[in-house]
Structures are given as C-alpha cells and as structure tokens.
Amino acid sequence: MDGKSAQTKAKVLDAALGMFRSQGFAKTTMRAIAAEAGVSLGSAYYYYASKDELVLELYRESVVEQSTAASLAMQGNSGLGNRIKLAMHAGIDALTPYHGFGGTFISSALPPQSAVNPFGEASAEVREAAVGLFSEAVDGAKIPAFLRAQLPELLWLAYMGVVLFWVYDSSANQRRTRTLIDGAAPLIAKLVSFSRLPVVKPLVEEALALKDKVQG
Amino acid sequence: MDGKSAQTKAKVLDAALGMFRSQGFAKTTMRAIAAEAGVSLGSAYYYYASKDELVLELYRESVVEQSTAASLAMQGNSGLGNRIKLAMHAGIDALTPYHGFGGTFISSALPPQSAVNPFGEASAEVREAAVGLFSEAVDGAKIPAFLRAQLPELLWLAYMGVVLFWVYDSSANQRRTRTLIDGAAPLIAKLVSFSRLPVVKPLVEEALALKDKVQG
C-alpha cells in the first residue's frame, strides 16, 4: 500500500518546498523541515537521502510547470524565435520564486556527483523532459536537415546558460535575464535560418561535428 | 613586521593546497589543514575566513601559472586560433592537479555570494588577469574593429565554458576537453574572420549589442 508512506513523503516534500520558498535553501535546515512536516529528522532522511534530493524534486516540479505553461503558450504562436522565447521565459517564470537562493541552489546543483546536477545520471529524466520541450518549440519550424536532430539539445544548453545568467542577475525582477532571452531568441532563430547559406553552413557543420566528437 | 605572520599564513596555505591536491577538497578538513600547518584551528581561520578563501588562492595561483605558461608559449606562435588554443590549454594544465575534486571546487566557486565566484567582486583581480591573457592572445591578430574591444572578454567567457566542461569531463586525462579546445579555437578564429562578411556581420553586431545591453 502506498497510501501512508507516500503521504508522509509528500508531507516532507511540501514542508521542504514551502520553507525553501520562504526562507531560502541555506536557512532551511533538515531539522526544521522535519519539524514542519511533523516527523522526526531520521524519517525525513528515510525518504530523502539528502537535502539535494529535495532540490531535485524542486527542479523536477519547475520543469513540469515550465512545460505545461510553454506548451500552452506555443499553441497560438509560430516562428522559431517566438517559440524559443516562450519556452525560456516559462522556465524562468517557474524558477522565479527561488531566485533569492539561486546561489545556494546552484551550489548544490552543479557538482558532478550531486543528485541534482542537470547533466548527470539522476536528473536524466528531467533533462529529457526539458530537451523535449525545446523539440516542441522547434516543431513546425523550417530547420535545415543537418541541424534538426541536434537543435533541441543545443537550445537546452543555451537555456542552461540563461539559467546561470539568471542566478547571477541582481537587477530588479531579473529584468536583464528577460532582456537576454528577448534578444537571444530571435538571434538564434536568425542564425538557424542563415545556417543554410554557403558562408555560414560549413561553420555550423564544423561546430556540430565537434559537439559529436566531444560527446560521450 | 610581516615576517612571522606572513610565514604562518603561508604555512596554512601550503598545507591547504597540498592536501587539496592529495585528498581533494571535501576530504580536506579545516582541522586537518590546521594540524598539518602546525597551528590551531582558530589560527587557520584568523588568516582565512573560510575554506572558500583558500580556494580563491588556488584559483589565483592557477591563473598566474596559466598566464606565465601561455605568455611564454605564445611568443613563438601567431594566428588567433593557435593563440587561443595555447591560452586555454595552459589554463587546463594549471587546473589538472585539482580535477579529482573539480566538482566540489565548482560547488564552492559558483554561488554568487561565494568569495570564489569567478564573476564576483572578490575575484575581480584574478578575472582581470585572465581576461588580460586573452587580450594578449588577440594582440597582433587582425580583428575587425567593431569586435576588438569585446573579444577578450568573450574569449574568457568561452574559456569559463570550457572549464565547466572540464569539470564534468570523465574521460581519461580529460582528453575530451583537449579535443574541445582544439576544435573550438580554430572555429572561433574562423568566426572572427568571417565576421567581416556581409551576412555574418549584422548577426555578430546584434549579439555584441545584446551583450552590452544586458551587462550592468
């Protein structure tokens, strides 16, 4: 039966996410999470082996939120640039409540051995969902054949860069990040469309070849 | 008099760097550093307010090593691609002893409020040195005027990307990172040279404008 156990697990997660939002990541102690959830410290660890795993859930939820919001918004919008914009803005929207502790968030997210590291094993499922969102953004646009397969992953990578920028963005409401997205998305679209041209094509092909060579 | 005090400080730093290399960052405790240096725990903290500050020293030293090695190597080498290659390889060379704990390194290096964060206040001096190295790499090459001023910083940014890749690179001796540098450097050089062409120029100009708009 999954009822009781799952319920406890959910209580712990709710307490954690709530306190992350209100107190930040560093200030939220495992003891406080356990207390808020009404369980003992050991119990919290029974369900989540580390504080990082809680962050992975947060990341997971944010991607779900990003996906649903972006999918919906893309229904009425065509044009590669526009769709990239929507996908990225939706991601930042979902992360916004956590900007205050973006720093501590990223410090547990980036180490290679961390459960949360976006490039790692543990987050494969979430990453694929995110890449899938960019596939959706690309769908319907005219993409040169030699680019199509790789483009979604490249866009996700670019988005990871945007997230990193966002973490450091101290402007009010992270306006600079929004500006970055608004500027970068059409640029990317333009680059994709130009990638057919004789001057640009070999450059792009070379870059794609390097990406393949360097991967795995 | 700076003799005694500076000597103690140096002893702490030496102990720390040595143990970082041999044990990794996480496994090296402040207590162990203090013991190795022959001082008390409190004394270690008197000189370095946090473990992160020790990492900043490491970063500083690695940039110095990178700079001297790269400057030397560039004396006999011309060609933008080659010089970029040299600068980046020198950086990875200097970091190699620490690859084992690159993950923990980056986890303390990236948080915005960390003393070590490469984009932050505290590391401004080191960052300028690193950007300066790329200025040197660019010197002598024919760079389109509208690009020249921004290029070194862009190259440093690209190099930060390479370092991030290196952190995650689990191939033997980080061969993939070397492949990346060898492939990316000529690509960048080609892009710079193509940036004069009518198709490419507006794209690059737009990107530069976006960078300015988004900065500060």
Added chain:
DNA sequence: CACACTTTTTGAACATGTTCAAATGTACCG
C-alpha cells in the same frame, strides 16, 4: 621595567547535514 594596547593564538562551543542501531509498527503465514 611597568603598563597599555594590538596582534595572534587557542580550543571550546555551536549549528547543521548525515549516519545508524535500536524501537516500533505492519503484513502476512501457519
């Protein structure tokens, strides 16, 4: 030298992430 003031040193104390052996609860079998 005696005194005051500063720099340095010390180790105990604290907070917090994590581990673990033991206690408690639950489900199912004979």
Added chain:
DNA sequence: CGGTACATTTGAACATGTTCAAAAAGTGTG
C-alpha cells in the same frame, strides 16, 4: 492467535565549517 519478516520511525551520535571570548605573545611608551 503467535510469530516472523519487512517497513517505518526515532533520536542520539558524529563530523565538520564556523564563531567567539579569553589567553598569550608581541610592541611601543613613559
């Protein structure tokens, strides 16, 4: 029911980064 195996819960114990008040050592002054 009695009992056994498994799941869950508990809180004490541990390790470690960091803080801090007090002691010690050093330095200059009268």
